[in-house]
């Protein structure tokens with residue numbers, strides 16, 4: 641009897657030779673990293689749509705089905721996918737393994753938003769304070785750690801392809817290393833290094849490359865400052881002598897443009913990689929654009 645139970649357990653936990661591992665990645669960077677490692681050896685889908693963002697994602701019945709059928713669910717973790725618990729409860733997949741790619745990474749606290757205080761009601765403030773910042777993927781060095789975590793999970797779940805995964809991951813990790821080197825090299829030039837961004841997405845990037853991160857305009861996208869906070873924001877930017885502020889791809893630049901107009905600061909655009917179409921090279925391509933964007937506004 642015991643032997644039979646063990647046999648069933650083994651069968652349930654392993655793939656047949658022809659069967660491909662079914663992987664769901666929560667959002668764009670998780671998709672790009674995973675796809676770069678597995679190529680065509682496994683099936684990878686991105687959970688959220690190309691035009692959705694991961695912070696306040698409202699999952700759909702079709703997402704529940706995707707998760708219920710998956711072997712691996714690759715997430716950023718660190719509190720980004722707040723909707724994860726409800727989704728897993730609904731999907732109830734017993735074989736599903738959740739891969740928390742930020743495991744082992746030391747997390748930073750959320751920064752104060754410039755407008756925090758007057759607009760946010762007390763309950764909101766309590767909720768925001770003390771939370772860790774999830775945007776680890778925007779530091780290429782930490783992205784390498786995330787890739788290594790994905791590789792470890794793939795190796796354990798699909799040992800027949802372990803050697804191929806390792807080879808692909810090594811190539812991809814080298815490209816991430818080159819990206820990191822490009823940032824280091826470019827940013828040794830004397831740039832204006834005070835960083836103000838639209839939402840709280842770049843503290844890890846700032847810490848890695850020596851920016852003074854003054855803060856963000858809103859902690860969460862979709863929470864714009866109310867008109868009465870705009871003045872406080874303008875004053876803070878003037879007080880700190882901030883010359884450049886960054887809007888973000890996918891989110892309305894209107895607020896930033898208005899602040900830029902009132903303060904005389906230049907407005908650049910940075911990409912959080914939170915929104916967009918899935919592709920294996922999306923992370924590398926779009927992070928290189930971020931480096932170019934930083935260089936462009938700061939060079940003069």
Ligand SMILES: [Zn+2]
Pocket residue numbers: 695775839840841912914
């Ligand atoms: Zn974000």
